[in-house]
Amino acid sequence: MYSNILSISNFVYIASAFVLILSFIVRKKSIDVAGKSLFVLAFFIEFLYFTLRFIETYQKGYDYLPVTNAFESFVFFTLCLGFLQTLMIKKTSVFIVLFSSIVISATLLALSIAGFSQHIEPLIPALKSNWLVAHVITSFLAYAAFAINFVASSFVLYSSQKRIDKIVGSIMFGGILSLMFTAVIVSITHSSPLVVGIVFLVLISTMLFVLSFILKPYTSKEWIEKPLVFGFVLLTIGIITGSIWAKYAWGGYWSWDPKETWSFITWIVYLINLHFARKKKSARFLAYLGVIGFLSVLITYLGVNFVLPGLHSYGSN
Amino acid sequence: MDQINIFIDKIYNFLKSLTLAVVLLSLIAFFSAIGTIASNVKFLKDLGLDNVYYSKWFLLLIVLFVINLVLCTLSMIPTTKALFSPKAPNKIFKSKRKDTKTHLINLLKSKKLYIQQKDDLIAAYRYPVRKFAVYGIHLGIFIVAFGALVGSIWGFRGIMEIPQNEASNIVVTRNNYLSLPFSVYNKNFTVSFYHNKDIPSEYKTTGYIIDSTQKIPFSTTVNHPFIHKGIWFYQASYQLNPHDSFIILNVNNSRVQLYLHKPVSIDNAQFYLANLSYYNSKPIALLYVExxxxxxxxxxxxxxxxxxxxxxxxxxxxxxxxxxxxxxxKDPGSNIVIVGFIIMIASSMLIFLRFRRRVYKVEQI
Incomplete structure (x- = not known):
């Protein structure tokens, strides 16, 4: 019934993206504000959706936060990203808000064609724990912070004067955008997502690469470092709460299950990134680490759930 | 002699360097990543990389990293010390008042700053504790690593399989087995399902521990282990007992008892029970008839x-x-690890505080 609210929220996110693109071109303060306001509005609509789903889950008698299957977890990821972005909406540069809204709507659009079950089902025994809430919220806020770090990193590379940086930046943004367009096209034409995706990736990345030459280099480290520190602390807490939970569920803090291992690898990548940031390395250097870090997040979040089997596999249902 | 000192210095500088930390961490990350795919790639598996996490040299990498961490942390102490023993002012405080110094101190105190006085210098710090965050986090990591080591030396992890109405004291570990000084009796194991669903809601074992002449009752469900003499028992999984699970079929008005995985022939017909499960809280059987x-x-x-x-x-x-x-x-390092976790979380929170330091020199006009 209320699942329309999620679509409305997605629609508002897309609208905010268009307004932000406009403000990027026109550079008018009022359009800035309008775009950002739409973003915040979209977040609150999404939050309303989440709250309603939460209430429904309780009404069905399953007392848990709706973050436990693939569909819910993707929605929760976008919600966390929207939340972090809303918290610092005033200070954030337009392009970061723009790409946050693109990441969110791309994820939600892709989710609508992915065909995951949207039913509210009761929890399997392994997930019935009080640690679930702390573990999932901290981990997802960390992922969201790293997504912002990734967007800023990609923008540093995209606007750099070195050709290789521009190529990497174009592919990264091209990847996000082609995810979005692929989702739209596939939902209309039902063609193969892989083929459409690759075509879009090549087209959009090439177009972005050409466009990149009109940009002035962006070398501010602010939006690389702030989310990096925040995300790292939350990831640390997420791993710790997860490992305490594991102690109660599986018999030990650490089992080298693929998800654990990849979250550990992600932690190491950002740990290195953080220390290099403290050593005042260049924005370009940190940006590359940010890109590597986010790829590692994607492997932890997606690759492990859908490719490598393990103790965390229930996330793929 | 000097040459030896220079050599030792060089080694020390290398061991405490960030470069070494990055190299070691990258290696640890790299081999961890290889380990997650090694079980699917033959030549990696042949190298034993699917179990890389338990190998001696992986442990060596971690030990080297911990040494590097400790030395690096120790080498930061002089910088921190210097930060809290001001030598040169970075701000001049001018005033016409006679009691300029106490006035400044009161002023700074009212801002809830931490204040240090040295000769004619007054240093004021906001959130001085922020500068100890890094020590806390590093200490936390060290303690966690130490706790893990203690656990891996004096602890064990394994699996027990106990059929219903039987007792066992054998624990099968990753590459060995051991026998507990007491046994665990499985009185009953049950799977519960959600109402009108085929999703399990709970796995539960009840029984008792037989320790010399004592019988201590227990019950355990997933996420709720029970503890006896420092050893934790978890409900991990279950399977049907083929020797004791059966169905009764009525075949042309005669009753046949059919055990799991044991074919039975009656009048030219062969029956085979392949599986027993539940659907909507009702038993279902996977039956093959030939x-x-x-x-x-x-x-x-x-x-x-x-x-x-x-x-x-x-x-x-x-x-x-x-x-x-x-x-x-059994993990004797468990509490040590928890202490490390708490220190890590508490100190990493400090990162969000914003440290500021001003060293005033007081001048009377």
Whole structure:
């Protein structure tokens, strides 16, 4: 019934993206504000959706936060990203808000064609724990912070004067955008997502690469470092709460299950990134680490759930 | 002699360097990543990389990293000390008042700053504790690593499989087995399902510990381990006991008892029970029947009947008996690890405070 609210929220996110693109071109303060306001509005609509789903889950008698299957977890990821972005909406540069809204709507659009079950089902025994809430919220806020770090990193590379940086930046943004367009096209034409995706990736990345030459280099480290520190602390807490939970569920803090291992690898990548940031390395250097870090997040979040089997596999249902 | 000192210095500088930390961490990350795919790639598996996490040299990498961490942390102390023992001012405080110094101190104190006085210098710090965050986090990591080491030396982890109405004291570990000084008796194992769903809601084992002459009752469900003499028992999994699980079929009005995985032949027909499970809280059986005319297979619900040409079968009764699978762990380093976790979380929170330091020199005009 209320699942329309999620679509409305997605629609508002897309609208905010268009307004932000406009403000990027026109550079008018009022359009800035309008775009950002739409973003915040979209977040609150999404939050309303989440709250309603939460209430429904309780009404069905399953007392848990709706973050436990693939569909819910993707929605929760976008919600966390929207939340972090809303918290610092005033200070954030337009392009970061723009790409946050693109990441969110791309994820939600892709989710609508992915065909995951949207039913509210009761929890399997392994997930019935009080640690679930702390573990999932901290981990997802960390992922969201790293997504912002990734967007800023990609923008540093995209606007750099070195050709290789521009190529990497174009592919990264091209990847996000082609995810979005692929989702739209596939939902209309039902063609193969892989083929459409690759075509879009090549087209959009090439177009972005050409466009990149009109940009002035962006070398501010602010939006690389702030989310990096925040995300790292939350990831640390997420791993710790997860490992305490594991102690109660599986018999030990650490089992080298693929998800654990990849979250550990992600932690190491950002740990290195953080220390290099403290050593005042260049924005370009940190940006590359940010890109590597986010790829590692994607492997932890997606690759492990859908490719490598393990103790965390229930996330793929 | 000097040369030796220079050499030692060089080694020390290398061991405490960030470069070494990055190299070691990258290696640890790299081999961890390889380990997650090694079980699917033959030549990596042949190298034993799927179990890289338990190898001696992986441990060596971690030990080297911890040494590097400790030395690096120690080498930061002089910088921190210097930060809190001001030598040169970075701000001049001018005033016409006679008691300029106490006035400034009161002023700074009212801002809730931490104040240090040295000769004519007054240093004021906001959130001085922020500068100890890094020590806390590093200490936390060190303690966690130490706790893990203690656990890996004096602890163990394994699996116990106990059929219903039986006791066992054998724990199978990753590459060995051991026997506990007491045994665990599985009185009953149950799977509960959500109302009208085939999603399990709870796995539960009840029974008692037989320790010399004592009988100590326990019950355990997933996420709720029980502890006896420092050893933790977890409900991990279960399986059907083929020797004790059977169904009763009514075949052409004669009753047949059919055990799991044990084919039975009656009047030219062969019956095979492949699995027993639940659907909507009702027992279901996966049945294979072979007749001279052909074969049939499928799930059949308790109470249902099926007509297979010459024979008529009714699923009359089911009896499942489960082997409960418990994870068993003893970890004497557990509390040490928890202390490390708490220190890590507490100190990493400090990162969000904003440190500021001003060193004033007071001048009277």
């Amino acid at each position: 007749l001279p005319q052909g074969s049939a297979s499928g799930w059949i619900k308790l109470g249902d009947s099926a007509n297979l040409g010459p024979i008529n079968i009714v699923f009359e009764q089911a009896k499942e008996s489960y082997i409960t699978i418990l994870s068993v762990a």
